Each structure stands twice: as structure tokens, then as C-alpha cells.
Amino acid sequence: MGLMTPDEVVQVIRSEFGEAVKASEVKGVETRMNVDRAKSYEILSRLKEMGFEYLNCLSAVDWIASGELEAVYNLSSLKEPTKALIRVRAPREDPVIRSVVALWSTADWHEREAYDLMGIRFDGHPDLRRILTSEDWVGHPLRKDYKDERLVPYEPF
Amino acid sequence: MIPPETEIIERTQETMEEMYVNMGPQHPSTHGVLRLMLRLDGEVVTEVTTYIGYLHRCHEKIGENRTYIQIIPYTDRLDYLASMYNNFGYVLAVERLMGLQVPERAEYMRVILAELQRIASHLIWMGTFGLDLGNFTIFMYCFREREKILDLFESVSGQRLNYAFYRIGGMPMDLPQTFLTDCKAFLEWFKPRLPEYDAVMTDNVIFQKRVQGLGKLDQKIAIDYAISGPMLRGSGMKWDLRRNDPYSIYDRFEFDIPVGTAGDVWDRYMVRRLEMAESVKIVEQALRDLPPGEIMGKVPKKLKPPVGDIYSRVESPRGELGFYIVSDGSEKPYRYKVRSPAFVNLSVLPEIGPGHLIADMVAILGSIDIVLGEVDR
Numbered sequence: 001m002g003l004m005t006p007d008e009v010v011q012v013i014r015s016e017f018g019e020a021v022k023a024s025e026v027k028g029v030e031t032r033m034n035v036d037r038a039k040s041y042e043i044l045s046r047l048k049e050m051g052f053e054y055l056n057c058l059s060a061v062d063w064i065a066s067g068e069l070e071a072v073y074n075l076s077s078l079k080e081p082t083k084a085l086i087r088v089r090a091p092r093e094d095p096v097i098r099s100v101v102a103l104w105s106t107a108d109w110h111e112r113e114a115y116d117l118m119g120i121r122f123d124g125h126p127d128l129r130r131i132l133t134s135e136d137w138v139g140h141p142l143r144k145d146y147k148d149e150r151l152v153p154y155e156p157f
Numbered sequence: 158m159i160p161p162e163t164e165i166i167e168r169t170q171e172t173m174e175e176m177y178v179n180m181g182p183q184h185p186s187t188h189g190v191l192r193l194m195l196r197l198d199g200e201v202v203t204e205v206t207t208y209i210g211y212l213h214r215c216h217e218k219i220g221e222n223r224t225y226i227q228i229i230p231y232t233d234r235l236d237y238l239a240s241m242y243n244n245f246g247y248v249l250a251v252e253r254l255m256g257l258q259v260p261e262r263a264e265y266m267r268v269i270l271a272e273l274q275r276i277a278s279h280l281i282w283m284g285t286f287g288l289d290l291g292n293f294t295i296f297m298y299c300f301r302e303r304e305k306i307l308d309l310f311e312s313v314s315g316q317r318l319n320y321a322f323y324r325i326g327g328m329p330m331d332l333p334q335t336f337l338t339d340c341k342a343f344l345e346w347f348k349p350r351l352p353e354y355d356a357v358m359t360d361n362v363i364f365q366k367r368v369q370g371l372g373k374l375d376q377k378i379a380i381d382y383a384i385s386g387p388m389l390r391g392s393g394m395k396w397d398l399r400r401n402d403p404y405s406i407y408d409r410f411e412f413d414i415p416v417g418t419a420g421d422v423w424d425r426y427m428v429r430r431l432e433m434a435e436s437v438k439i440v441e442q443a444l445r446d447l448p449p450g451e452i453m454g455k456v457p458k459k460l461k462p463p464v465g466d467i468y469s470r471v472e473s474p475r476g477e478l479g480f481y482i483v484s485d486g487s488e489k490p491y492r493y494k495v496r497s498p499a500f501v502n503l504s505v506l507p508e509i510g511p512g513h514l515i516a517d518m519v520a521i522l523g524s525i526d527i528v529l530g531e532v533d534r
Contacts, residue, residue: 055383078401130210132213132534134210141215142218
């Protein structure tokens with residue numbers, strides 16, 4: 001059975017989760033969706049069932065202007081060229097997003113990195129420790145408002 | 158008489174207590190500054206915990222504070238054994254984000270250099286892997302050939318390790334006049350070297366017995382961990398982004414994708430060994446078809462990609478090298494994230510390591526082919 005087209009993917013997810021899908025867009029073979037964090041795990045789990053068995057990448061983005069942190073999931077299939085990009089946002093005061101380690105083991109290190117550098121806490125992660133910085137590091141270096149006296153801002157000539 | 162291995166393991170399990178051994182970060186077989194905490198039952202590893210980050214240089218934070226062009230030399234320092242390929246992946250991501258066209262000749266140049274880089278990277282891997290297992294001869298052989306590739310790169314870019322040679326929209330300068338003959342001469346010289354490696358390494362029964370059945374990685378687990386590159390192909394998955402998600406001009410070349418069956422160290426070795434011959438094929442075809450013409454496309458003086466984001470991936474020698482770039486319309490990326498293949502591939506070690514002897518851990522770790530510059534970024 002072939003994988004669905006991006007339009008069908010959007011349709012299925014929208015019909016099943018309704019309000020939880022805040023925005024969607026189809027860009028070539030890629031489905032792009034902004035989803036509510038309360039339903040993010042269920043939606044990603046449904047996408048995995050639909051054939052997106054490969055979690056390429058999990059990135060974290062700091063949208064400081066709107067006071068939010070975002071986790072971006074890049075999914076794809078090893079059978080067809082279809083891709084998906086799912087965005088989940090959480091407020092900076094309470095940056096908790098449900099972990100997807102149960103769905104993809106590769107998310108383990110990606111989530112630890114996102115926690116370490118951006119400070120998103122992944123609820124349900126088996127071992128959410130810092131990964132790239134040392135254990136006693138204070139703060140989350142990739143946040144836009146991170147301050148460190150050793151950090152010299154770049155100024156062009 | 159020496160009893161069979163299984164019996165030794167059983168006996169040690171009866172008499173020895175559990176202990177922890179710290180391997181690295183200065184251990185020569187960890188290829189850099191990787192630290193492994195091994196829980197041992199006698200000689201047998203029962204648990205592996207990985208500690209990384211000793212080489213973390215805030216690559217992504219630096220990227221956010223540099224313009225798009227200024228990032229290129231930094232990407233060299235990710236996977237420093239395949240710098241050309243990092244350049245390739247990065248400039249391709251920005252070009253896709255901006256919708257830039259690259260001239261034909263530049264595309265061919267990119268593929269030639271990238272595939273030579275793949276050969277060089279696999280040579281280093283093969284040499285150091287041999288060294289890990291006590292085969293010093295192959296190490297000397299591989300470095301001899303790699304030297305010649307570095308000479309070629311030096312004639313092209315002036316550098317031997319960190320080239321920073323790709324530009325957004327094309328290539329900075331044309332190939333030197335001697336390159337075509339030099340490169341062809343190298344390939345002619347290199348092809349008969351591959352059977353030499355077989356004689357020293359592949360056909361060596363001691364080596365075969367040593368690595369066969371070691372560190373088996375099931376295909377399901379490999380996909381679960383998003384393993385890519387030779388490791389995934391070693392587990393029997395015919396998946397190569399050059400074929401399955403073609404970028405640049407890879408769809409024009411004929412080449413095979415070697416795959417393994419058992420997913421053990423031996424299969425990963427064979428996949429890389431055979432890939433070198435495939436890369437030679439690609440370079441030969443690209444040299445044959447190399448068109449004359451422009452090498453730099455029409456690129457604005459100030460690069461300001463439109464607001465948006467992109468995840469772009471290429472098949473680096475180690476696997477899927479992805480760049481996730483978020484643009485806010487300014488000349489610096491708002492967010493710049495590197496999905497490095499070695500980082501993801503290394504995360505499966507706690508899954509495939511346990512159950513083996515410490516000496517075999519060295520072989521398993523070697524077969525993952527990590528570069529810590531890329532793991533820690």
C-alpha cells in the first residue's frame with residue numbers, strides 16, 4: 001500500500017484532530033503542520049502509523065518575540081519520498097512538550113540536546129540529562145537571551 | 158587446551174564481580190574525545206553509557222551570529238574528514254532556501270570533489286579501523302592513497318584539510334589546468350589498489366573471523382534509531398539519498414548501492430569497501446561529462462533568503478547530513494541546526510554494544526565511523 005499524498009495526510013490529520021492542527025501547508029512532497037502541544041504526541045503517533053517511520057531530525061527554535069519555544073520534527077518514509085515537518089510550540093514559562101522517545105528511539109539524544117541547549121523539557125523522556133554541555137552548566141546556551149561573559153557578539157566591520 | 162570462547166565467558170561470569178571501566182575520553186580507539194562507561198561482567202560488556210560533548214564548540218550558536226557566507230568555513234570543522242561534503246550540504250541547503258540555480262560546470266565540479274572526498278573519508282576509516290584491530294599495514298596503504306587525494310584537493314583549493322571551497326550559487330574558482338589529467342591518473346592508479354586492500358584485509362581469515370557476527374544491528378532497530386549511511390545499508394536497507402532523494406546532479410550517474418545482509422561489523426566494512434569503487438565510477442563519469450562554462454551562478458551581493466525554513470539533507474560519507482535553517486529575512490540565519498549522521502549513528506551504541514567483549518567494543522565502535530567534531534559540533 002502506497003503512502004498518502006501530502007494533501008491526504010493533511011486531510012486525515014485535520015479530520016481526526018480538528019482544532020489541534022493550527023495551520024497546515026503543502027510544499028512539494030512535504031506536509032507542514034503547526035500542531036497544538038496537548039495533542040502533539042497523538043498526531044505524531046498517527047503519522048508514524050501512516051508510514052512516516054523515520055525521524056530525520058528534531059530541532060528546537062527560540063521564538064523570543066512571541067515568548068515561545070518550538071520543537072520541529074522532520075519525518076520521512078524509507079519507502080517513498082513523502083516528508084513531513086511538524087511544529088509544536090510551548091510558552092517559555094512552561095516549556096513542556098511530550099516526549100516521542102516511545103515512538104522513535106532516535107528522539108532520545110535529539111530531545112536531550114534540545115533540553116540542554118534550548119531548555120525544552122520533554123515530558124516522559126526516560127533520561128533527560130544534559131548531553132553536550134557539562135552536567136553543572138547553568139542556562140540554555142542556544143536561547144536568544146542567553147548571557148555569558150565569554151560570549152563575544154560578532155560585529156561586522 | 159583452550160576451551161571455546163563461550164565457555165570462557167560462562168566461567169568468568171561465575172567467578173567475577175561486576176565492575177565499571179571508563180573508556181576514554183583519551184582512549185586511542187575512541188577516535189577523539191568520546192567517553193564510554195562500560196559495565197563489565199568479567200570481560201563481557203553488559204551496559205554501555207555514552208558521554209559526549211567534550212568537543213562542543215557552539216557551532217550552531219556561532220552560525221546564528223554569522224552571515225550565510227561566513228558559515229561555510231565553520232562547516233568544514235564539523236566532519237573534518239569530509240570537509241567538502243559539509244560545504245556541499247550547507248550550500249545546497251541555502252540554495253534550496255533561496256531558490257538559486259547552480260551552473261552545470263559547478264555541479265559537476267561539486268560531485269567530483271565530493272566523491273573524491275568520500276573515497277578519502279572511507280580510506281581514513283578503513284585505515285584506522287585496521288589499526289584498531291591490529292592491522293598496521295592497511296593503515297599505511299590507506300593513508301598513502303589519501304595523501305594523493307589531498308594533493309588533488311590542494312591543487313584545487315590550496316588547502317589540505319579544511320577547504321571552504323563551495324560557495325552559495327556555485328564554486329569560487331575553476332579547476333586548475335592540470336586537474337583533469339592528475340585526477341584521471343590518480344583514478345587509474347587507485348583502482349588496482351582496491352584489490353590490494355582485499356589481500357591485506359578483506360580476504361584475511363583472521364580479520365573475517367574477528368568481525369563477522371559482531372555488533373549486529375537489526376534493520377528495525379536501525380530505522381527506529383534513524384541510522385543512516387553505510388550503517389543502514391549494512392543492515393540490508395537499500396537507502397542512499399544520492400539515489401532515493403537525488404540532489405545536485407546525482408541522478409545522471411550510474412552507480413550501485415552496496416548493501417549488507419546481517420548488519421554486523423563485517424557488513425559495514427564491506428559496504429564502505431565497495432562504496433569506494435562506486436565513487437570511482439561516479440568520478441570517472443563526471444570527468445567524462447564535465448562541461449565548460451560558468452562556475453558561479455547569479456547570486457545577489459547580500460544574501461538575504463526569504464522568511465521561511467528548510468530541512469535539506471545529503472548523503473555524506475557517514476550518512477544523512479541534514480541542515481535545518483530558519484530564515485527571518487535577514488542576512489544571518491535565525492536558527493541553524495546541523496543534523497549530523499555520526500551523532501545519530503552513535504546513539505545506537507548502547508543497543509548493539511552489550512554482550513560483547515571489551516576488545517570487540519573497539520571494533521563495533523570503529524565500525525560506526527564517528528568523527529567527534531561532528532558528534533559534538
